[in-house]
Amino acid sequence: MVDFARVQKELQECNRDFEVSGIKVIPTSEANLAHLLGTIPGPSATPYEGGTFNIDITLPHGYPFEPPKMQFATKVWHPNISSQSGAICLDILKDQWSPALTLKTALLSVQALLSAPQPDDPQDAVVAQQYLRDYQTFVSTARYWTESFAMVSSLGVEEKVQKLVEMGFPEASVRNALESVGGDENLALEKLCSC
Amino acid sequence: MISDSIPSASVAMAASNPKDFAKKKRANRSAKLKQCKLDARREQWLSQVKNKGVCSKEEVNREGSTPGGPMLHLKNERGRPIEKLEIQPRSEEEIYGDGSSTHHYSDSESSLSNSPTSSVLGSNDSGLNFTGSSSSSSSGQSSISSSSINGCCSGNTSEEDEGDAGDDGCLDDWEVMADALAATDNKQKQHSPNSEFCSSLSEKHENAAELGSQLDATNQPFSGIGLLNANPESGGMTKQGGALNRCAWRPDDAYRPQSLPNLSKQYSFPLSSEKHFGQRGPVWGSKNLGPIPTTCPICFEDLDDTDSVFLPCLCGFRLCLFCHKRILEEDGRCPGCRKPYEFDPVEREATLDGGSLTIKLARSCSMMERS
Incomplete structure (x- = not known):
C-alpha cells in the first residue's frame, strides 16, 4: 500500500x-x-x-x-x-x-x-x-x-483545447485527455488517437 | 561471676598478643577522643546497658566453660558489665588512672578485635566500654556502657567458640573495620556532637559484630553493618545509626584511610560522565549526524522518544522503528548511506564507544532478530 x-x-x-x-x-x-x-x-x-x-x-x-x-x-x-x-x-x-x-x-x-x-x-x-x-x-x-x-506546454489550456478541437476531436474528450496527461497536448493527442 | 571475671581479666592481659602493640597507638588516640564525651553519654548508656545487661549475663554463663585467652578476656569484660552497672560515675582520670591501665586498655583492645572497632566508634561509648573494661581489670573500675558492649561481644565470641573455629579471621576483619571506622568516628565527633548518634552507632556496630560473627567469620565489616537493621535489639536507634554508618568517611576526613577509594571522585565521575555524555551527544550529533530530525524522513511521521534515540546505522541516518523494520524486511540497506544494515551486535558494540549508544544498538539488533 x-x-x-x-x-x-x-x-x-x-x-x-x-x-x-x-x-x-x-x-x-x-x-x-x-x-x-x-x-x-x-x-x-x-x-x-x-x-x-x-x-x-x-x-x-x-x-x-x-x-x-x-x-x-x-x-x-x-x-x-x-x-x-x-x-x-x-x-x-x-x-x-x-x-x-x-x-x-x-x-x-x-x-x-x-x-x-x-x-x-x-x-x-x-x-x-x-x-x-x-x-x-x-x-x-x-x-x-x-x-x-x-x-x-507553454500554451494555455484553452489554446491546447482549441488546437485539438480543430483537429476534429470533441471538446469534452479533449479536455479529459489533456487533464489525464497533465496538459501535454502531444500526449493528449496520442491518447485521443488511441481511444 | 564477679570473682571469675577478675582473674579472667588478668589472664586476658597476660594472653594479649604482642602484635597488638602496633595498635596501641591507635587505641590511645581513639581513647583520648572518647574520653571527651564519656560523661555526656554515660547516662544514655546506662539506660541501654540495662537492657543488654541481661543478655550479657546469660552469655557469660554459657561461656564459663570455654577455654582460651581471648575468651577469658571476654569473660572479664562480661563480668564487668554486671559490676559496672552499679558503678555509675566514671571520670576520665579513672580510665587513664595509671600507665598500666592505659596499657591494659590497649591490650584489651588488641586482644579483642572488636575493641578497636568500638574504640574507633569511639568518640562513642563502645570504645569507652572496652577501655573501661581493660582499665577495670587493673583498677577494678568499670563502666556500665562497657558492660553492655561487652555483653554483646561476649555473646559473639561464645557462639563462635562453641561452633566456629574461624574466630581469628573474623577478628581480623573487624580490626580492619575498626581502623576504617575510627576516622569516621572522629569526624562524627567534630560534626555531630550528638551523643545519641554516637551511642546508636556503637550499638549498631556491636550488633553488627554479633551478627557478622554469627553468620560468617569472614564477613566483611560493612556487610555486618548492613545486618544491623535486622537486629531487633537495636530498634529505632539502629535506623539512625544505619543512615550515619553509610556516610562512612568524608573526603576531607583527616583519618580517612588512604587505601580507600575516593568516594567524591567516584560520585563525581558518573556525574561528570553524564555531563560529558550530555555535552558529547549534541556535539557528536552536530559533527557526524546533524540535528536529530523531528519527523521520520521515510514516512514523515513524527519521531517519538524511542525513535529519536534510535540510531540504527553508523552514518547517523535516523528513522522510525516502523520504517526500519520495513527496510530490514526488504532491502536491508540504510536509506542514508545505502550500506546494508549490520546485523552483528558484537561488531557494532566494538566499533562504537559510549554506553548509551550500544544500548540503542542492542535494541535495534533485537528488532532485527525478531524480523
Missing part, C-alpha cells in the same frame, strides 16, 4: 518552492495519488533549455521503499532516455533508490541527467551513438525535439 500520507506531504513540500526549483508534481487525479505527473524545466546551457518536460510517475505499492516508476511523457532526445517510450535509465530509479529520496529529489536527479548525459550506459542506443559520433547533430536534434515537444 502506498504511503499516501507521505505522498501528500511530498507534494506539499515540492510545490511549496516551485518558484525556486521549477519542479512540480501534481496528481493526475484527485482520487489516485499513486499516479502523478512531474514537471521539470530543461536545464540551462543544454539543448533542453527552455523546455518543460513532463514525467509520468507511478508509485508502486511499496513506495517509498520501492522506487517510483518514472518515464518521460514528453519526447526527449537523450542518450539515457528512450526516444520511443520515455523510459529513463537512472540508477536511483532502480537499484540505487533509497526511501530517503523523494519525488522531488528524484526529479532533480532526472533534471541533472538531462544536463549530464551518460552515453556509456545508454537507454537509447541510437541517440548514444549519435552523441558519441556526431555531437553537433545530437545537440541540434535534441534542441529540435525540445522546441517541438517540450515547449508546447
Whole structure:
C-alpha cells in the first residue's frame, strides 16, 4: 500500500518552492495519488533549455521503499532516455533508490541527467551513438525535439483545447485527455488517437 | 561471676598478643577522643546497658566453660558489665588512672578485635566500654556502657567458640573495620556532637559484630553493618545509626584511610560522565549526524522518544522503528548511506564507544532478530 500520507506531504513540500526549483508534481487525479505527473524545466546551457518536460510517475505499492516508476511523457532526445517510450535509465530509479529520496529529489536527479548525459550506459542506443559520433547533430536534434515537444506546454489550456478541437476531436474528450496527461497536448493527442 | 571475671581479666592481659602493640597507638588516640564525651553519654548508656545487661549475663554463663585467652578476656569484660552497672560515675582520670591501665586498655583492645572497632566508634561509648573494661581489670573500675558492649561481644565470641573455629579471621576483619571506622568516628565527633548518634552507632556496630560473627567469620565489616537493621535489639536507634554508618568517611576526613577509594571522585565521575555524555551527544550529533530530525524522513511521521534515540546505522541516518523494520524486511540497506544494515551486535558494540549508544544498538539488533 502506498504511503499516501507521505505522498501528500511530498507534494506539499515540492510545490511549496516551485518558484525556486521549477519542479512540480501534481496528481493526475484527485482520487489516485499513486499516479502523478512531474514537471521539470530543461536545464540551462543544454539543448533542453527552455523546455518543460513532463514525467509520468507511478508509485508502486511499496513506495517509498520501492522506487517510483518514472518515464518521460514528453519526447526527449537523450542518450539515457528512450526516444520511443520515455523510459529513463537512472540508477536511483532502480537499484540505487533509497526511501530517503523523494519525488522531488528524484526529479532533480532526472533534471541533472538531462544536463549530464551518460552515453556509456545508454537507454537509447541510437541517440548514444549519435552523441558519441556526431555531437553537433545530437545537440541540434535534441534542441529540435525540445522546441517541438517540450515547449508546447507553454500554451494555455484553452489554446491546447482549441488546437485539438480543430483537429476534429470533441471538446469534452479533449479536455479529459489533456487533464489525464497533465496538459501535454502531444500526449493528449496520442491518447485521443488511441481511444 | 564477679570473682571469675577478675582473674579472667588478668589472664586476658597476660594472653594479649604482642602484635597488638602496633595498635596501641591507635587505641590511645581513639581513647583520648572518647574520653571527651564519656560523661555526656554515660547516662544514655546506662539506660541501654540495662537492657543488654541481661543478655550479657546469660552469655557469660554459657561461656564459663570455654577455654582460651581471648575468651577469658571476654569473660572479664562480661563480668564487668554486671559490676559496672552499679558503678555509675566514671571520670576520665579513672580510665587513664595509671600507665598500666592505659596499657591494659590497649591490650584489651588488641586482644579483642572488636575493641578497636568500638574504640574507633569511639568518640562513642563502645570504645569507652572496652577501655573501661581493660582499665577495670587493673583498677577494678568499670563502666556500665562497657558492660553492655561487652555483653554483646561476649555473646559473639561464645557462639563462635562453641561452633566456629574461624574466630581469628573474623577478628581480623573487624580490626580492619575498626581502623576504617575510627576516622569516621572522629569526624562524627567534630560534626555531630550528638551523643545519641554516637551511642546508636556503637550499638549498631556491636550488633553488627554479633551478627557478622554469627553468620560468617569472614564477613566483611560493612556487610555486618548492613545486618544491623535486622537486629531487633537495636530498634529505632539502629535506623539512625544505619543512615550515619553509610556516610562512612568524608573526603576531607583527616583519618580517612588512604587505601580507600575516593568516594567524591567516584560520585563525581558518573556525574561528570553524564555531563560529558550530555555535552558529547549534541556535539557528536552536530559533527557526524546533524540535528536529530523531528519527523521520520521515510514516512514523515513524527519521531517519538524511542525513535529519536534510535540510531540504527553508523552514518547517523535516523528513522522510525516502523520504517526500519520495513527496510530490514526488504532491502536491508540504510536509506542514508545505502550500506546494508549490520546485523552483528558484537561488531557494532566494538566499533562504537559510549554506553548509551550500544544500548540503542542492542535494541535495534533485537528488532532485527525478531524480523
